[in-house]
Amino acid sequence: MYINKKNTFHVLIQSMQFSTKRLVYLLVFTLLGATVSGQEGFYANGSMNMAGQTDTLKVKVLANGWLLTDVVINDKTYTFLLDSAGPTTLTTSVSGHFENITSRRIIDASNHAEMVNYVSIPKLTLGKTTFLNIAAMQFDIKLLKHHGIDGLLGANIMAKGIWDFDLRNERIIIHKNNAFQDFPYVSKITLQANGTPVIKAKYFNKVKENVWIDIGFDDLFSLNGDYFKKLEKQALLKNEVVGYGNFAQTAFGASSGKFHLSMINLGLGNLTIKDIPVKVDHNPQSKIGVKFFEHYRTVIDFINKRIYFKPYHNKIDSTYRTFGFKTKVNRQKKLAVAFVWNNSSAFEQGIKIDDVILSLNDLDLKTTPISHKILNKAYRLKKEKDSIVVEVNTSGNFKMLYRWDILKKRN
Template identity: 30%
Template sequence: MRSKIIFLILLLIQLNVNAQKGMFKKGTIQPSVYKEQLAYTLVNQLIYVTVEIEGKEYIFLVDTGAPSTIRKNLDVDFVFLKKESIMDAMQNTQEVDYVTLPSIKIGNLTFDNFVFMQEDLTVFEDLGIDGIIGGNITARGAWDFDLQKNSITVSNTLDQAWLKEANFSAFKMKKTDIGTPLLSLTYFDRIKEKGIFFDTGYSGLFYLSASMFDKVKPYVSDYITGEGILSKNAFGNSVGETALLPLKMKLGQQHIPIFFSDVEEDEESNLGVEWLSHYRVIIYKNTFYFSNEGQRGFETKFVGKGIKTAVENGELLVTFVWHNSPAHKQGIQLGDKIQAVNGQQVADLTLNEQLELKKTMETSPEITVEITRLNHPIVLKEEVLLTGE
C-alpha cells in the first residue's frame, strides 16, 4: 500500500446531521471582495498553512473532508456553542466541543465567527499541527488548487480567466453539511457510485470502499492483496487486509486514465489530496472543475519490495506486507523487527539516522535486511507487483 493516511476518516461527516444542520454555514470573510494566493507548504503531500490568531501564528492542515478543528489547549478567545458525542467509521465515540472563533487570519484574509470543533486529536501530535482549516471554510468562495504551479488561490467568486488557462471539465457536485464536496463516479463504464468524498486530509490518491470493490471485481484483470496498518485516524491505527487494483474510472463524461486504487473498509470511496498531483482542481459552489493540462500522468506499474516500515521507540518495524511480494516470499511478516539494513545495525543509529535508513530501504532497488525473528540476511529486490497497462 502506498503512503496514505486518513486523519479523520470523515468521522465528522457522521456528525448527527439534524443537530448540526446550518451550524457550519456560519462565518464571514473580510474583505468581501478578495483574490488571495495562499502561502502553503507540502509535507508528505498534505497542505499546511500558517494561521494567525490574536497576533500569534499556528500551523493548520487544509482538509476539505473535515470540519474546521482546533486544539483544546490553545490560549485563544472563543464562544462555546455545544458539546456532543461523535463516532468514527470504527464505531469509536468521543466527546467534543463546538466553538466559534471570533477571528483568524490566513494571509490577508480574515475569517470571522466560523465554527470549529475543539478537540485534542492524536493526529495533531503526529503532524505537528494546531488545527484544521476544514470544509466549512473551503466551501466558501472559489478554491483553485494548482499544485503543479505551486499555487492555491482563494477568491470570492470564480475567476473566468482560470478556466481559460487550462482545458477544464466541469462536474456538478453536492456538499455535506460541513462543506465537503461529494462526487459521483462510474467504474469500468458500468458501475456508478454516489457520495464520494473529495478529501484533502487524506494523503493518498483514491481508495475504493470494500463493498464497491466486491462489485467491480468481475471487471478487474488482476489485483494484489496485503495486510498491515491501512490508515491512521483521530482515534488510532486501522489494521487489516487491503487490496490494490488498476481502476478504470469516469468523472462525469471525462474518462480518467487507469490508475492504482487502494481498498478500504469504509462505507464510501474517497478521492484524496494526491489527486492534486495529477489534476488541477477548482471547487466553487456546486461545481467541481478539473484539468490535467500540464499535469503529471499516472504510474502504469506498481513496483516494490513488498513491505512498509515505521520507526517506533528506536526500532524499525515492518508495518505492512504485500502478499506474494519479494518480502512475503522470503518469510517476512507483519510486526517483524528489522535488526540491520545493508549491514547497519538499527539500534546503533540516532532517530534521524534511522529515518534516513528507512528512506534508503524505500528508494534503493536492492537492499539486504536482517530480521530478528529469522536471524539470517535477506536480499530484497524491487519487482513489478502489479501492472495497470
C-alpha cells in the same frame, strides 16, 4: 477524515506507517454521539473576506503529500493540515477568545473518554483572506500536537470560496470569481453538511458511485469494499493483488485482515482515466486523495458546485511500484511491519507482520527515537531508491528489497 450524519465522528490522522507510496499518520477517534443541535447550520456559519480577486497561499507538501499552511488566530501563527473531508478542528494548543457553543464528554466503543468542545472562532486569517465566526471542534489531539500540527483546516472553511490547488508550484490560490475556461475537464459536485465535496464517479462506464474529495487522505484513490465486489462480480477488475495485516493502525485498535489492490477505469465528468491503481478499503466511503492532485491541477468551486481538472502530464502511471510493506510503531515504540502485499519483494524475502525494523540502508533505528522527522527521512530514502537494505529483528539480519510493479505478474 470526516464527520457523518449518523452520530459518528472520525478524525483520521494516519498512525505511524509508511510504504513506498506514502508516509501516513493516522489517529482514529471514533466518538459516538458527537452531534450538535442544528449541525448543518452550525458548520455553515461564518463568512470570508478577501482583499482582492485572488489570494495565493504557500503550502508545504510533506513527503506523504499532506498539505500544511500557516493560519493566524488571535495574532499567533499556527500550522494547520488541510482536510476537505472534515470540519475545522483545533488542538488544545490553539488559544483565543472563542465562543463556546457546547461541550460533550464522549465515550467511544472502547470506553475511552474524550472531552470535545464546539466553538466559534471570531477571526481566522489565511494569507490576506479573513474568515469570521467559523465553527470548529477543539479537543486534545496529542498525536497532532506531537508532530507540530495545530489543527485541521476543514471543509466548512473551504466551502466559503473557490480553491485552486496547484501542487506542482506548492501553492493554493483562493479565488473570488470563477474563471477557469482553460481547464479542459469539469464536473458537478455536491456538498455534505460540513462542506465535504462529493463527485459522481463512473467505473468502467457502467457503475456509478458518489465519491468524496478528501485532500486529507494521503493516497490516490480508495475504493469502497461493496463497490469492489460489484466490479469483481462483473469481471471488470484487472491484475488483482491481495495483502494481509494491519492496513490502518489506530489509537483504539487496527483495521486488519485481507485487502485488495487492483486497477479500474475511472470517469469524472468529461474526464476518463484508464487503468488507475486503487486500493480497496474497509472505509464505507470511496475517496479521491491528495495524490490525485499531484497529477491534476484541481479547482474546487464550492460556491458554484463545480470541480475543474487540468493535467500536469499525459496520464497517471498505471503501475504500482512498491517494496510491498507498511509499518507501524509498536508498543515498545519500535518501527515494525504492519502489512505485506503479496507479489512484492518484501513478501518474497519473507518479511512478516510484527518484524521489527532495525535499519533502512544507513538510517539506524536501533537507538534513534521514532519521530515524524525520522519517518519522513525514511520515506524519502525509500522514494528515491529502487532498492533498500532492511535489517529486521536481530542485528545483522539484512534483507535486500527491490521496488517493482506488484500488479504485474512475475515468473
